[in-house]
Amino acid sequence: MTNQTAPYIPALRFDWLTPLYDPVLKWGMQEDRFKQQLIAQAAIDPHMRVLDLGCGTGTLTLLLAQTHPQARLHGLDGDSAVLDIAVAKARGSGVEITWTQGLSFSLPYLDNTFQRVTASLMLHHLNREQKRRTLREVWRVLSPGGELHIVDFGPPHTPLTFWVSRITRHLEETADNLDGLLPAFLAESGFAETAETDHLTTFVGPLSLYRAVKADRAG
Numbered sequence: 001m002t003n004q005t006a007p008y009i010p011a012l013r014f015d016w017l018t019p020l021y022d023p024v025l026k027w028g029m030q031e032d033r034f035k036q037q038l039i040a041q042a043a044i045d046p047h048m049r050v051l052d053l054g055c056g057t058g059t060l061t062l063l064l065a066q067t068h069p070q071a072r073l074h075g076l077d078g079d080s081a082v083l084d085i086a087v088a089k090a091r092g093s094g095v096e097i098t099w100t101q102g103l104s105f106s107l108p109y110l111d112n113t114f115q116r117v118t119a120s121l122m123l124h125h126l127n128r129e130q131k132r133r134t135l136r137e138v139w140r141v142l143s144p145g146g147e148l149h150i151v152d153f154g155p156p157h158t159p160l161t162f163w164v165s166r167i168t169r170h171l172e173e174t175a176d177n178l179d180g181l182l183p184a185f186l187a188e189s190g191f192a193e194t195a196e197t198d199h200l201t202t203f204v205g206p207l208s209l210y211r212a213v214k215a216d217r218a219g
């Protein structure tokens, strides 16, 4: 891993597992269903500037670009190894994406740059302080009226996901997600509207989708 700022958790926790990330997500988590749902929820208009935060190997970024070819897509990740995979996947796909290596809690963008930010399975890689700093940074780089769309581990809604989440909470930094704290962190970071919009079950635990809006100054 190329980052100076510890702690940092790569895509599958250990660098040597990174090449297995795409097969695990595709076959193990059936990523297509929740990534397509997140794209639909984000309601992206042509020419919007969109940031895929913690883009990893770029699967969601590419789907976003293919679904919205007129949008200006940016993918940011802290890990150069996953970005190399993302760049290779995008090459020859006919879509244009700007890839940037950077850290979510110190984003290399000006205020009010993006109309949409997506964050798929990345917030549970951050400890509580990093989550809060990241959400404040996302609020800063969103333009007024802009929206953050998240899919990540969330509180269990069924007895099955409750029991699975007893194990999941020991993985990475998932505990705050499973305890349902993301909406509170979003509100503390300045977002005006925050909502859990849906939830689903995977073999590694419960996922939730969230939508959060940066209030329009005029509104």
Ligand SMILES: C[S@@+](CC[C@H](N)C(=O)[O-])C[C@H]1O[C@@H](n2cnc3c(N)ncnc32)[C@H](O)[C@@H]1O
Pocket: 008, 009, 010, 011, 012, 025, 053, 054, 055, 056, 057, 058, 059, 060, 076, 077, 078, 079, 082, 102, 103, 104, 105, 119, 120, 121, 122, 125, 126
């Ligand atoms: C589980 S992967 C998710 C990748 C992709 N969004 C997806 O849905 O497949 C989490 C990603 O977040 C990245 N990441 C973790 N901490 C980060 C940080 N502080 N800033 C930027 N990226 C980070 C990791 O390198 C990894 O690629």
